[in-house]
Amino acid sequence: MNDSIALAAALARDYEGLSLRPYVCPAGYWTIGYGNRCLADGSAVTARTRPITRQQAEDLLLFTLAGLRVKLRALIHVPVTPKQEAALLDWQYNLGTGVIAGST
DSSP states (O other): OOHHHHHHHHHHHHHHOOEEEEEEOTTSOEEEETTBSBOTTSOBOOTTOOOOOHHHHHHHHHHHHHHHHHHHHHHOOSOOOHHHHHHHHHHHHHHOHHHHHHOO
């Protein structure tokens, strides 16, 4: 696994907490696991989403971060360290790629 993904996952685990059942996050979205709004198949988390296991939550987090990293790297035009990329990934995980893309 890429260092930046492992580091970003550690940040998410520390700051997001874990819920194996769907819940409404402070921003008002249905989420599951470590704050995922979507499942690996792309479907949105809803009140009817079935509970997941700890391993599924971990896999979903890593899957999501890997997808976000592809988008992030397309937006960054300067070299960054794995720790810097991890911090940006965690920010992107929380706020979304659109916020990152619109940031100056």
